[in-house]
Amino acid sequence: MGAWVGLNEVTAEGIANKDLIACRQCDALYRDIEPDDEHRAICSRCSATLYAPREGSFLQVFAFALTVLVLIVAALWFPFISISKAGLHHTSSIFDVVLSFSTTEMIPLTLAVAAMILLLPALRVLLTLYVLGPLLADKAPLPHAALAFRISERLRPWAMAEIFVLGVAVALVKIHALAHVSPGPAFWMFIALALIATMQDRAACSLTIWKALENK
């Protein structure tokens, strides 16, 4: 990444609304100029990132999203963690972890955990594929692509695969004293998918995608 470029302050007078953007964090007004792939546009008042386009980033984000989707689906079918103690064995899949709160009064918590570690991460990558697929093929966006991208952006803080991975690490240390623990394939898949999902979010520049959706 090259030098940072702050866009110049503007007076709105005489400029059409469609040629302006406002910083989403502090409302400072700028001329809507997308920097080239070497540069980032930073708000000169609050330093929020406006544009961070990168060569080939759509393809990269698409590939990351596809990988995450494959890993989520695969992780469901493999053993997650096994423990053994005094001749007794127990193996948990991701499903078992999600269903661990399944007494009646805990059902809302079961749903929330299922959403945060599986459903929302999966939904977010599906929406990303839906939005970016046609843009990559240089075609017009699919119906409701804007809605799809908006939902994916709104859900970002609620998809918690990476926080779940930290939880797994903590749990393993706690169990260590109690029983013998061995991680299964789904464990490693989950670590990989949390990592790739984070890379996907870092590679995606939302204003660039909004502009592409508008112009195609």
Added chain:
Amino acid sequence: MIETAKSAGLAACTTCARVWPHDQARCDRCGSPIVDRDRRGLQPVWAWWFAGLLCYIPANIYPMLRTKTLLAYQENTIIGGAVELVAHGSYGVAAIILIASVLIPVIKFLSIAYLALNIRDRRRMSQHSRHQLYEVVEFVGRWSMVDVFVVAILSSLIQLQDVASINPGPAAMTFALSVIFTMLSAQSFDPRLIWDSEDQA
């Protein structure tokens, strides 16, 4: 003075950054509702804040984990669980639990309240520092959920008939709710309000 969408008589979309005439209700580019930050004010922030606090209290009183072994039955609160980890010498893990379940929530309650109460006050903290405080709070808040996931993993794994079993306690639910409500509180705080005070000065 910096020209803002507001000072130019426009309304900005906080999803896709496009600007529209000030009375437009929905963004034509992305479809998001355009919210007048002065009209919405801080009421939703406080509503979620109180809901979060209300859930955080029982989350600390009731047990988070119920552990049954051949020899003993034990209930642990959030802090009790961390104290036990320290007793076993697992300082790193105890620190993660204490930071995620105690330090972050408490700092988050205090910071949101501070930001909401001092929206126009520039003497103690500059706009820049307040905005940074807001971004930190928004970024770290979700990590508090880690303890809920730990309980889920332990409860699903430690099911060894009579030898050892772990089950979630009622605090797991109220703690998760507290994290969700404070996330909503932080999300409904509009950081543009911090910067508006500069424009009015």
